[in-house]
Amino acid sequence: MLSRLDRSPVATWWWTVDRWFLGAFLALMTLGIVLSFAASPAVAERIGLEPYHFVTRQIIFMLPALLVMIGVSFLDVKGVRRVAFVILALAMAMMVVALLFGAEVKGSRRWVSLAGVSIQPSEFLKPAFVIVCAWLFAEHKRHPEIPGNIFSMLLVGAVVALLILQPDFGQTILVTATWGAMFFMAGMAWFWIILFGGIGIVGGFAAYELLPHVAGRINRFMTGEGDTYQVDLGREAIIRGGWLGQGPGEGTVKRILPDSHTDFVFSVAAEEFGIILCIGLMLIFAFVVMRGLKIALDEHDEFTRFAVGGLVIQLGLQSMINMCVNLQLMPAKGMTLPLISYGGSSLVAVAITAGMILALTRSRPERLHKPGFGAFSRNAIPVG
Numbered sequence: 001m002l003s004r005l006d007r008s009p010v011a012t013w014w015w016t017v018d019r020w021f022l023g024a025f026l027a028l029m030t031l032g033i034v035l036s037f038a039a040s041p042a043v044a045e046r047i048g049l050e051p052y053h054f055v056t057r058q059i060i061f062m063l064p065a066l067l068v069m070i071g072v073s074f075l076d077v078k079g080v081r082r083v084a085f086v087i088l089a090l091a092m093a094m095m096v097v098a099l100l101f102g103a104e105v106k107g108s109r110r111w112v113s114l115a116g117v118s119i120q121p122s123e124f125l126k127p128a129f130v131i132v133c134a135w136l137f138a139e140h141k142r143h144p145e146i147p148g149n150i151f152s153m154l155l156v157g158a159v160v161a162l163l164i165l166q167p168d169f170g171q172t173i174l175v176t177a178t179w180g181a182m183f184f185m186a187g188m189a190w191f192w193i194i195l196f197g198g199i200g201i202v203g204g205f206a207a208y209e210l211l212p213h214v215a216g217r218i219n220r221f222m223t224g225e226g227d228t229y230q231v232d233l234g235r236e237a238i239i240r241g242g243w244l245g246q247g248p249g250e251g252t253v254k255r256i257l258p259d260s261h262t263d264f265v266f267s268v269a270a271e272e273f274g275i276i277l278c279i280g281l282m283l284i285f286a287f288v289v290m291r292g293l294k295i296a297l298d299e300h301d302e303f304t305r306f307a308v309g310g311l312v313i314q315l316g317l318q319s320m321i322n323m324c325v326n327l328q329l330m331p332a333k334g335m336t337l338p339l340i341s342y343g344g345s346s347l348v349a350v351a352i353t354a355g356m357i358l359a360l361t362r363s364r365p366e367r368l369h370k371p372g373f374g375a376f377s378r379n380a381i382p383v384g
Contacts, residue, residue, distance in 0.1 A: 013074055016362040018295075024288050025069065025354045028339040029062060031281065032347075035340055039268040040261035042254050054261050054342050061344040065351035072355025073362070077304060080359050084131030087124055087352070094121035095162045107213065110166050122163060122171050123349035126178075127356055129159060130314055133179060134306035137186040141302045149186070152179070169207065169214060170333035174321065176200070178314040185296075185309050221331035233257045234264045234326050237271035238278075245274030261342040263334060266326040281340070282323065288357075289316035295361050308360050311353055 002011040033055075040054035075083065094112050098121060102109040111118045133152045140148030156179045163172040180188075180196060207214045220226040237253035240246065251271040254260045260268050270278050292312025299305040315338055322337040324330040336343055338350040 009074065013362075016364070017073060017358055018291075018361045018363075020291060021288065021354075021358055021361060022073075024284050025339065025358075027284060028281075029066065032340045033059060033062060035265050035269050036261065036342060038248060038251065038272050039254055039265045040342060042256075043258075043261050046255075057344070058342050058347075061347045065339075065347045068348055069351040069355040069358070072352055073358035075355075075359045077301075077360065080131060080307070080356050081135055081303075084128040084135075084356075088128035088132050091121040091125035091128060092158070092162065094119070095125070095166070099162070099165055108166050108168060110168055117344070120343075120345040122166070122168060123345040124352065125159065126171070126175065126314060126349065127311060127353040129155070129175060130178060130182070130310035131307050131356065133182055134303055134310055137182060137306050138301075138303035141186065149183070152183070167211070168334075170321070170335045173333070174314065174317055174335070177317055178310055181313045182306055182310040185306055217331040221328075230258055230264065231325070231328055231332055234267035235328050237264075237267040238275075238326065241271040241274050243275050245270070245272045245277070248272055262336060263322065263332075263341065264326055265341050266323055266337055270326075278323075281337075285316060285319040285338075288312055292357060292361075304360050308357060311357050311360075315350070315353060 002014050004011075004015055006012075036055045036058040037052075040058070041051040044051050044053040072080070072083065098109050098112045102111050103113075105111065110120050110122060112121060113119070133155065136148035136152040136155070138148070139146045156176065159175055160172055163169075163175065183192065183196075208218060209215070216226065220228050220231075233253055233256065237251065237257065240253060241251075246252075249272070251268060253271055254268045257264055257267065266278065266281070269281065289312045292308050296305045296309035296312075299308065318335055319338055321330060321333055321335045322341070325332050325335065336346040339347065339354075
């Protein structure tokens with residue numbers, strides 16, 4: 001048992017880390033493994049692999065993801081910033097490499113291979129992008145003569161350009177929505193709200209008119225005509241599950257659902273474990289978002305406020321998009337459910353996000369007298 005008087009790095013971490021956040025992330029990781037057992041064997045058998053191929057790989061991915069999350073959570077605020085700058089630079093460089101030399105998969109170039117391991121750089125870019133933008137917004141707040149807001153606009157423009165070239169419009173929407181929310185937190189003027197709102201409308205219309213696959217997804221969503229095989233199966237799985245589900249391993253729709261272990265794992269959860277479990281999943285994600293926004297609201301440091309707010313908003317938006325696609329409330333986006341869906345790049349990247357949230361929300365001496373940070377909301381340690 002670690003004593004509160006112990007000043008070792010591990011003890012200090014344990015008594016300062018936000019254990020509500022930690023518990024939520026560990027719960028999601030555990031549910032990810034459980035749902036991998038439910039969703040992936042049917043996919044593996046269908047494509048001629050050993051039944052637990054994806055389960056084994058999910059567990060293998062989960063181990064480094066857990067280590068990454070804990071490791072990043074040990075960083076201080078400056079350490080988080082430094083790591084984010086390195087990750088952002090590497091991710092953007094790798095996205096360029098993917099565009100030039102990456103293999104084309106389903107009409108997109110999103111992957112690079114390093115030492116035989118396929119990596120999707122855009123997944124790692126997302127948390128780093130939030131941290132760097134938070135720093136730019138905070139610097140402009142502290143020193144108005146520094147054009148931090150302008151630099152953030154240039155950065156989001158560069159990132160969006162790389163994503164569109166892949167193309168990956170799901171990630172584009174997620175990145176721009178997160179950036180817009182952070183800019184709003186930083187005090188965006190009405191001029192920028194109107195300008196970027198107009199750009200978003202024009203951009204969406206242009207994508208619909210110029211890109212057939214975007215138009216196809218929107219048309220299928222609006223009319224229900226065309227290839228709606230997978231989304232229809234996802235809805236059928238949810239309907240069959242009812243409130244309590246058909247039981248572990250008893251799902252039938254999952255056996256013919258192509259992406260049941262990735263984009264549609266939420267539907268498998270509903271079929272086998274019922275709407276009750278799905279509501280529980282939603283509540284965990286909602287808890288992470290609301291707690292993060294509450295901490296951001298109480299935080300006096302501008303950078304930490306924007307960074308924590310941006311990270312939890314990004315996590316919440318990604319989970320919401322995935323769930324809405326499964327419920328046929330949005331066109332298909334190809335977005336994973338954080339810490340739940342199968343995928344090494346997504347899993348490790350979200351673990352970095354979780355680690356950054358844990359690092360930035362750790363109790364620090366200057367926070368102990370801040371209103372709203374009581375024993376329930378924060379884990380305080382003795383000072384002096």
